[in-house]
Amino acid sequence: MASGRGRVLSMLQAMERVSCRCPAHGSGGAVRHTTATPPSTDYAFEMACSNIRYGPGVTQEVGMDFNNMGAKKVCVMTDSNLVKLSPVKATIESLHKHGVNFELYDGVRVEPTNESFEDAIRFARSQPFDAFLAVGGGSVMDTAKAANLYLCNPEAEFLDYVNPPIGKGKPILGKVKPLIAVPTTSGTGSETTGVAIFDYLPLHAKTGIANRELRPTLGLVDPLHALAMPERVACYSGFDVLCHALESYTAIPYNQRSPRPDNPIHRPAYQGSNPISDVWAEATLRIMAKYFRRSVYDAGDVEARSQIHMASAFAGIGFGNAGVHLCHGMSYPIAGMVRSHQPADYSAQHAIIPHGLSVVMTSPAVFRFTAPLCPERHLRAAELLGADVTGKSAAQAGEVLAEVLLDFMQFMKVENGLSALGYKSEDIPALVRGTVPQHRVTKLAPRPQSEDDLAKMFEDSLTVY
Structure with a gap:
């Protein structure tokens, strides 16, 4: 029985090394968890889905x-x-x-x-x-x-x-x-x-x-x-799908997340990236690369709209177990502090920043920031979204993925940064304060962040093009 358990652990470790050998997602061949010295980080993940x-x-x-x-x-x-x-x-x-x-x-x-x-x-x-x-x-x-x-x-x-x-x-x-x-x-x-x-x-x-x-x-x-989705609804909701997949794919691995629960009932729904959620994230990114642009501007494109509708569920299964990180954590104060923005195609009688819009606003800055900790994941995501990553180095990973996102955003005519949503530099301290309590998601980022780091990402997101 012990030898069988050892084979299972070896197989999981091998899967992780094949999946990504970067610092945040690979073990470099070392066995991270042993039964002799119980770790403070988690050792298991749980898949749950409707x-x-x-x-x-x-x-x-x-x-x-x-x-x-x-x-x-x-x-x-x-x-x-x-x-x-x-x-x-x-x-x-x-x-x-x-x-x-x-x-x-x-x-x-x-x-x-x-x-x-x-x-x-x-x-x-x-x-x-x-x-x-x-x-x-x-x-x-x-x-x-x-x-x-x-x-x-x-x-x-x-x-x-x-x-x-x-x-x-x-x-x-x-x-x-x-x-x-x-x-x-x-x-x-x-x-x-x-x-x-x-x-x-x-x-x-x-x-x-x-x-x-x-x-x-x-x-x-x-x-x-x-x-039946209007153009802007299709646009902003599609960016939510895209960021769900990217954030769950680049989240800290499940066995590096802490604390390790003392009872399985305390294991959070958002557990970090894992071999099963990765499958759903990769499938989502492939669909988005092929159909996202088509789906926004042609409501009659049944194939494209149907595929993105399926991709939303795919991404949900992935991030619903792995979690999201900084794009979502930073989006919450962006949406919560809205003053007067009222986007086209939304029937709300109050000022709103649609969720997908608030999420994608910081995405170029976020992935430039997180890429140094798992560059292979960022390059692979960019490749799945259609980028040619041949010859690209680890140091270029963040910029490569950011450029892919900016290309999508420009094609979809997304507002040019937080300034277009009514924010100014003097709002950044409040945006940072609104992000700090979101540690349920921000702690899943592969790179820890200080308040100064958050402020820099918000500043870089005031204009994006």
């Missing part, structure tokens, strides 16, 4: 799914714009056809806040719901996750499950109700993950709740819904 059903028109099956579950009353959540559009209409038609009893909540806020979450929680607690259905983008799916969680834990205070240091980050012990998610954008991958993100208004910063128990029971990934 069931996914993909296919054009698959939404029509949702009524049968709830009947198969034996659901008595379903809470349907969406937003005030989507409720008028074909994805929600197709969903409601299926529920009626199969005799499913439901109540509709269309008060989801685009880019939700603690207040909008709490409003949805009150609605969920107002009736005897035993299942949930989310039809929409990440805002809708995340709101449904939160409503489900607090319905099933009625004694919990709101901050009990919120990520520290803002919240208490308590483990979720009670079972939640079944949740079916029908994504209508190709970005967040929230149909696959146990994460719910929101703006915490008292601090003007984003945070969230992260726990495997939040994962939807089933994600119905219907590519027909992707055809």
Whole structure:
């Protein structure tokens, strides 16, 4: 038995050395973990994912799914714009056809806040719901996750499950109700993950709740819904997919993440890069290289829109277990401190910086910063996205990947840096302060960062072209 365990450990170590031999991802041939001296870092990773059903028109099956579950009353959540559009209409038609009893909540806020979450929680607690259905983008799916969680834990205070240091980050012990998610954008991958993100208004910063128990029971990934996305929604949500894949691929390896949990229930959802999440990240990057540009400017390109819709789920499976790092950590104060920005194609009546836009703004600066710690990963990512990396040295890795990202951003006519979103140099200290509490993700970066490092990346992101 001991020899068998040794073979397994040797195989995993060999996989890691083949995958990448850079400082952050390779062991240089050395065995990092032994049973004689237990390490302070983790030694295992856990893969968790929602069931996914993909296919054009698959939404029509949702009524049968709830009947198969034996659901008595379903809470349907969406937003005030989507409720008028074909994805929600197709969903409601299926529920009626199969005799499913439901109540509709269309008060989801685009880019939700603690207040909008709490409003949805009150609605969920107002009736005897035993299942949930989310039809929409990440805002809708995340709101449904939160409503489900607090319905099933009625004694919990709101901050009990919120990520520290803002919240208490308590483990979720009670079972939640079944949740079916029908994504209508190709970005967040929230149909696959146990994460719910929101703006915490008292601090003007984003945070969230992260726990495997939040994962939807089933994600119905219907590519027909992707055809309804306006141009800017397709653009910004696509950059979220791209950064999910890049950040999970370049995150610190799972067996270098600390602390090592004393109980598996304390192992975080975001565990660091690992051989399985790498597969999903690489597949996502290949799809993005081939279809992203096509998908944004031609809503009728069924193949491209369908592929990006699938890539969103792929990236969700990868980052939902590996995690993201600096692009996302720095995006939270960018979005949370918005003053007046109102992008085209978004129906929100309040100022917003769409999530994917806030994430991609710092990406060139971030990957220039992280590349020295795992240059091979950065060069490989650039290659998967279509760059010719022949003859490129490790010292060039960050710039190579940054140039690939800038090419995408220019082609998609993305705003020219944080200054185009209303930020100035004098805002940088506040942006840094808003990033520091996001250590749930920033600690997964392959390179540790000081406040001065963060300030430099924000400064370099004020204009990007």
